[in-house]
Amino acid sequence: MAVTTKVNESANEVVVHISGRFDFDSHEEFGEVLEIARGMPGAQYTIDMGEVVDIDSSALGMLLLLRDATGGDSSRARISRCSAEVRQELELANFQKLFQFS
Amino acid sequence: MDAQVKLKEASRSLRVLVVEDDAPSARALCDILTHFGHEFTLARDGVEAVELFASWAPELVLMDIMMPRMDGYEATRRIKAACGERFVPVIFVTALNDNTSLCKAIEAGGDDYLTKPYQLEEIGAKLAAMQRIMALHEELLRHKLQAERHQIQQQKELHVAEHLFKTILERGEDRLAGVDHWVSSAAVFCGDIILVSETPQGSIQMLVGDFAGHGITAAIGAMPAAETFYGMSAKGFALERILEELNQKLYRVLPADIFCAAVALEIDPERKALRIWNGAMPMVYVLDHDTDEMTGLPSRHLALGVLPDERFSTDTEVVPLTGKESIYVFSDGMVRAESLDGEKLGAERLERFLVEYAGGAVGIDALKALVEGHIGDNQQLDDISILTVDTSRLERRGREGQTESAELAEPTNWRFSIELEADSLRRVNPVPLVMNLIQEVQGLAPFRQHIFSILSELFANALDHGLLELDSAIKADGEGFMRFYELKKARLAALREGRLGLTLSHRAEDGAGVLEVRVEDSGAGFDVNGLLPRLEDNDGYSGRGLSLVRARCETLEFNERGNVVTARYRWQPGRKHGEEAAGAEAAGEPGAPETI
Numbered sequence: 001m002a003v004t005t006k007v008n009e010s011a012n013e014v015v016v017h018i019s020g021r022f023d024f025d026s027h028e029e030f031g032e033v034l035e036i037a038r039g040m041p042g043a044q045y046t047i048d049m050g051e052v053v054d055i056d057s058s059a060l061g062m063l064l065l066l067r068d069a070t071g072g073d074s075s076r077a078r079i080s081r082c083s084a085e086v087r088q089e090l091e092l093a094n095f096q097k098l099f100q101f102s
Numbered sequence: 103m104d105a106q107v108k109l110k111e112a113s114r115s116l117r118v119l120v121v122e123d124d125a126p127s128a129r130a131l132c133d134i135l136t137h138f139g140h141e142f143t144l145a146r147d148g149v150e151a152v153e154l155f156a157s158w159a160p161e162l163v164l165m166d167i168m169m170p171r172m173d174g175y176e177a178t179r180r181i182k183a184a185c186g187e188r189f190v191p192v193i194f195v196t197a198l199n200d201n202t203s204l205c206k207a208i209e210a211g212g213d214d215y216l217t218k219p220y221q222l223e224e225i226g227a228k229l230a231a232m233q234r235i236m237a238l239h240e241e242l243l244r245h246k247l248q249a250e251r252h253q254i255q256q257q258k259e260l261h262v263a264e265h266l267f268k269t270i271l272e273r274g275e276d277r278l279a280g281v282d283h284w285v286s287s288a289a290v291f292c293g294d295i296i297l298v299s300e301t302p303q304g305s306i307q308m309l310v311g312d313f314a315g316h317g318i319t320a321a322i323g324a325m326p327a328a329e330t331f332y333g334m335s336a337k338g339f340a341l342e343r344i345l346e347e348l349n350q351k352l353y354r355v356l357p358a359d360i361f362c363a364a365v366a367l368e369i370d371p372e373r374k375a376l377r378i379w380n381g382a383m384p385m386v387y388v389l390d391h392d393t394d395e396m397t398g399l400p401s402r403h404l405a406l407g408v409l410p411d412e413r414f415s416t417d418t419e420v421v422p423l424t425g426k427e428s429i430y431v432f433s434d435g436m437v438r439a440e441s442l443d444g445e446k447l448g449a450e451r452l453e454r455f456l457v458e459y460a461g462g463a464v465g466i467d468a469l470k471a472l473v474e475g476h477i478g479d480n481q482q483l484d485d486i487s488i489l490t491v492d493t494s495r496l497e498r499r500g501r502e503g504q505t506e507s508a509e510l511a512e513p514t515n516w517r518f519s520i521e522l523e524a525d526s527l528r529r530v531n532p533v534p535l536v537m538n539l540i541q542e543v544q545g546l547a548p549f550r551q552h553i554f555s556i557l558s559e560l561f562a563n564a565l566d567h568g569l570l571e572l573d574s575a576i577k578a579d580g581e582g583f584m585r586f587y588e589l590k591k592a593r594l595a596a597l598r599e600g601r602l603g604l605t606l607s608h609r610a611e612d613g614a615g616v617l618e619v620r621v622e623d624s625g626a627g628f629d630v631n632g633l634l635p636r637l638e639d640n641d642g643y644s645g646r647g648l649s650l651v652r653a654r655c656e657t658l659e660f661n662e663r664g665n666v667v668t669a670r671y672r673w674q675p676g677r678k679h680g681e682e683a684a685g686a687e688a689a690g691e692p693g694a695p696e697t698i
Contacts, residue, residue, distance in 0.1 A: 002337075002339075004343065017340065017342075017343065019337075019338055019339060019340070020338060021534060023533075023558060024531075024562065024587060024590070025531065027584065027587040031584060034584070048340070050340055051303065051338050051339065051340055053302075053303065053338075053550075054534075054537070054550070054551060054554040054555075054558070055551070055554075055555075056554070056555060056558040056559060056562070056647070057555075057558075057559055057562075057646040057647035057650055058562070058587070058647075060646055061577070061583050061646075062583075065580050065583055065584070068580055069580070085548075085550065085551035086551060088551070089551055089555060089650070092650060092653055093646050093650065
């Protein structure tokens with residue numbers, strides 16, 4: 001599991017790339033992402049989950065925290081490139097109503 | 103400095119062999135040598151001279167010409183032959199003063215001559231001069247040996263470097279079906295690299311790179327590049343991340359005038375799309391064999407190692423694949439290969455060759471023949487590399503690199519259980535281990551996420567609520583959510599007592615597989631009803647875990663105390679994730695939420 005964050009301040013864009021297993025063990029790394037998000041709430045967030053292999057419910061919670069940190073209902077956080085399996089898991093939790101998928 | 107030392111030594115004592123059959127002459131010479139402080143030994147004829155030369159090892163020889171048994175000419179020839187690389191001056195001493203015999207003396211290997219009667223000063227001066235020449239010769243010899251040693255060392259180093267270079271670059275060499283490549287180097291070290299790797303997710307990642315220049319200067323960047331590529335690819339990093347890292351590494355490591363033009367490609371596990379990044383390389387071609395249309399993908403970026411991080415772009419282009427394409431990547435050396443009369447192969451000729459090639463997909467051999475035929479007797483000026491992908495021959499992969507056949511393994515009967523005590527729970531998360539085990543035994547690739555979800559949630563519940571006695575209510579707000587995990591970490595680190603058992607049994611049932619997961623913890627148990635809110639009503643950060651499990655499983659049962667949970671999950675070989683879930687929801691088949 002690895003989380004890398006790319007901040008492009010001039011374009012007001014943040015890309016969070018997550019790979020491998022996205023679960024409880026990710027919470028520390030993800031905490032750093034939340035710190036960044038609180039500092040740049042209006043930015044365009046893309047959560048690139050193309051390399052996520054497994055996802056559990058604590059990861060869902062973390063995604064929601066990110067959404068809240070970036071403005072809640074007005075958040076422009078977007079989830080990109082997730083596999084069919086991960087996408088299904090997110091949809092089972094109704095995340096399609098909360099995030100834009102690309 | 104060395105030369106000065108040698109010249110000072112010029113006045114030191116010499117070991118001189120005096121070859122003279124006439125006793126008074128010999129005595130005269132020996133007196134003079136004694137006067138100058140030199141050591142000497144006397145030989146009475148040529149034969150003795152040759153013997154003493156070998157046994158006494160003189161540094162200089164004074165040689166008479168006319169002697170019994172063997173004359174001075176022959177003795178000199180033999181002595182000089184025995185000298186090898188050493189310089190042992192032979193000075194002829196003679197009463198003869200005719201040019202013929204002096205010429206003969208020099209021809210035989212003599213270095214100088216003295217004529218009788220002997221003059222003390224003359225002999226002293228000649229010996230001193232000879233000593234200077236000897237010192238110079240010695241110096242020269244030392245340099246020569248040093249140069250030879252250097253050369254041997256250098257060759258050895260080159261050999262080691264070449265071996266290292268090849269080992270690193272050829273690591274990805276277990277060839278993938280459908281991917282072929284060829285690199286022809288213009289020097290020992292090649293500045294072109296082709297790296298091919300399959301990621302844990304089953305994607306194929308490829309990099310064709312051309313370092314500026316060729317030979318060892320160009321090859322210097324190849325090693326860090328290959329290390330980075332293979333290392334990151336094996337860990338499942340996305341192509342963009344690998345490109346970023348490569349660029350950063352090369353930007354930092356390489357001098358400004360060395361950079362790497364590159365094409366990076368990735369084909370997804372399903373083999374449905376090609377993603378490509380072209381930085382300063384010639385056009386990449388995708389030829390669709392259905393329509394005979396060829397798409398050119400030109401360079402859209404600067405080479406790797408040119409731009410600093412913040413200005414480097416990893417934007418890729420995506421080409422959908424149908425499984426009937428050929429992909430061609432060439433390095434500059436191919437397009438610009440020159441024939442003997444200076445004509446370049448050129449992009450146009452290359453494109454025509456690809457499109458008009460009668461045998462369908464152009465193989466690597468045909469391309470090799472094309473460029474080699476074009477170069478002909480001309481010298482190859484630059485490294486040439488070719489990568490071809492025949493998408494019809496690519497094997498599709500599932501998750502974790504499992505092949506299709508493994509995904510469709512028939513359900514079998516098996517059972518295993520593990521029990522972890524507090525000390526191991528502190529250190530190990532058993533879920534990934536168990537996942538790998540299931541993968542090996544049953545190959546459940548298409549259902550992987552479902553099973554992960556079930557195991558992961560049940561394990562987390564048993565640990566969090568059963569053993570660590572954490573209260574989910576903490577997770578009600580955002581801060582609490584993160585605090586919950588901090589608390590979990592702290593309590594886990596302090597856990598001294600408790601056990602947690604995982605039992606998985608799998609049965610084949612009418613062609614379907616039924617997996618039963620039983621998790622038991624030694625804790626006091628907890629109230630399960632509070633943990634099962636409906637998914638659709640849930641807008642909090644937590645509380646989804648068990649609901650997700652319930653949605654996936656045929657049954658989900660807790661014992662009364664709440665410390666044992668059993669979940670039954672059913673799967674059908676040949677049905678994928680999506681189909682299974684959709685079917686379950688529509689038809690109320692096992693797996694739908696209302697069955698519990």
